[in-house]
Amino acid sequence: MEEIALMVNGGMVRVNADPDTPLLDVLRNHLGLVGSKFGCGLEQCGSCMVLVDGSPEKSCGKAVSTVAGKDILTIEGLGTPEQPHPLQTAFLDEQAGQCGYCLPGILVSAKALLDRNKTPSRAEIAAALDDNICRCGSHLRILRAVERAAAAMRAGAER
């Protein structure tokens, strides 16, 4: 066990954990941030996706010690019902989901895309989300929602 300082959703937190603890376990069990999901523990499905210094990373296989001091963003840091991120608004407007278990990981993957590409094509969105599995078949709504969010963010930037 050691004390590890983490920057999560813009705030500094300290946890006592084995340095090898998966980041996902720290988020869910130490910090109570249960938005990121366990899907496979094999870095194959993207349910646990978070942003580390802006890049989408699967948190299930990432030892917490490797992200100390880095800027970690989870779904809880994306937006709130009172102040939703345009992606969250767009996902609700498109009703983009069925069971919803994959959505937190998909939303943060989509955020990373829109942060670096304001005008992604449908193919670029699909490529950016290809590491995220959706088993219910909500893909088309999700793709439309990301397009809608991108348009809203462009419109917001112009104002």
Added chain:
Amino acid sequence: MSAAKLPALLEQNPRLDQWVGFPAPGRVRVSTGRVEIGQGVLTAMLQIAADELDVSPERIDLETGDTELTPNEGYTAGSQSIQFGGVALRLALAEVRSLFLDHAAAESGRKRAELAVRDGAILSGGRPTGQDYWSLAPAIDLSRHATAGAPVKTDFAVVGRNARRVDLAAKVFGQAAFIHDMQVDGMVHARVVRQPQRSATIATVDEAAIRRAAKGEIDIVRDGNFLAILGADETVVEAAAAVAPGHVTWDGLEPLSPFQEEARWLLQRPTIDQSLGAPPTAPAPSAQRYEATYTRMHIAHASIGPSCGLAVYRDGKLQVWTHSQGVFPLRAALARTLELDAASIVVKHAQGPGCYGHNGADDAAADAAVIAMRRPGVPVRVRWRRDEEFGFEPVSPAMVVMVQASLDATGRPGDWTTEIWSGKHGNRPGGGGNLLAAEALPNPPPAPPAVEAVGPPGAGTRNGEPLYAFPAKRIVHHLVTETPVRTSSLRGLGATANVFAIESAIDELAERASADPVEYRLSILTDKRARAVIEKVARMAGWQPGLASGTGRGRGIGFARYKNMAAYAAIVAEVEVDESVRLTRVWCAADGGLIINPDGAINQLEGGIIQGASWALKEGVRLDSAGISSRDWETYPVLRFREVPEVTVELINQAPELPPLGVGEATGGPTVAAIGNAVAHALGARLRDLPLTRERVMAALLQG
């Protein structure tokens, strides 16, 4: 008013107060035995209730899937929630609304015909009377039995609208929406060391070695062949569970043959045989015959999140949270497994990841319950590991479907047989068997009987009877009594393979008759709603007869009415095939009668199309000598974002006077069939074995 015949769900849950109550001013309690499994059913039930009671949806508190609180509606399965559960709820609420109006009229002396309800308030001639549901409620006894005697509404304010899903926002904002996210004071995390096979018995367990390997404190529960590791720190428990199998040895292992993963293995097995439909006829010697055999491998539910259960045993009472599709049947199964009175067990539904049928949810709940009984007072959460989910959930059985037809002079079937070989599809644990934990404990329950109703609606035989107007049709069902792996219900059950076989055969017969596949289908269909969805999807897709085959681009059509009693769906698929299949475009026309939430219905139909495409192109459970070997997303691939086609879905015939028809499973079979037909068109050669992988395309090209 004469009492109508009660639907079965109202017979079983007859008291009106099982469905509705008025607990506090301005609030309405509505109870449904149906549970949210990602299909949007809670939102649809809320819409039904709001309209039938004339209250705004915001006033309604919905209770769902709870053995203490809600009606017993069995399982949320089979695309039956709206068609049966919603209809029962509607009738009960219509009756309650009518009772309140009767009472308001009697109390006030106003004419009953002039009274109406608006957002719970009683109006007379459009003006407030000062009465409302809540002021009248104390005087009205809702413990009375339903009669289904009140008319349901046909003018809707909320039904038929695209109401937003009530559960989606919590998921989009990363709130604790799932059973996996529940935190209970004092909760421990647990993992089960599974028997490698159902026949396996523990020879040795080196508990000391497991404890040494754990990086923290763990507790071990062992009873018979049930072995579990638990502790307060999930990371420690997970790591210990990962190494534990290396410290356990087993007796009674029975090696499998990898050939058992191929559906044709079923043809050599003992079966229980049943027939239904027309008696066999001897074909005229001159008649042309058609015969072809189609297969599908075992398919996994492959939920995105592993199964989870939470239980606590305290003061002689067991409380269980589960994402099972049936809290009442699970309670019965747990009562038997744990030798507890069912009255001492409460089972509550909590949302889980999409299950698409009987996956590991019930097993995980039983795991948690078995452990909780042995650690009284401690809440126990079991979350399966990924390899456990793939390796131990019951899978959809492999199937072989042979179609035989004798043709009349116009090339249309005069006599049709669908002959089906399959393991058991209906294998849920309600009877007490088929729970992994129960089988691992001493004195396991007897294996569930090897029987399966042939229908309709059927399980393995589901949609085995084509809806086409053939003079003589029959199903021959061979229930394979022993399967290499545990099998049970997956979305569509036997319909997927049966519709694939039937609709592939129809295309082959059309080709023999030199007819266009759409025209040929219309020439053998009398059901008007069936014809309408086929005509509609052909228009949507710009269907052109006579396009050349074997060009590498293809189009195919598939049609079914799910269970021959739920929604109608016709699909056109467009593919490009070189060495592998690329699905580029799908169109769907569906008729589900009265639609409660059009966007929700379309979401379900779309989801069925994409999941069906995944089944058709990618999915098959792999076996090795130890059992299921496809235990991750690389060995069990599913359709990914870059592989998803454009999909257009249209609903037709959304009439308020038509009963609602279940849509949740309507598109899977027709999608698989349409893709199969499109691939055959593109290749100029037919693939009869699912999935339509690169290897199978290459083999067909080589045979060319």
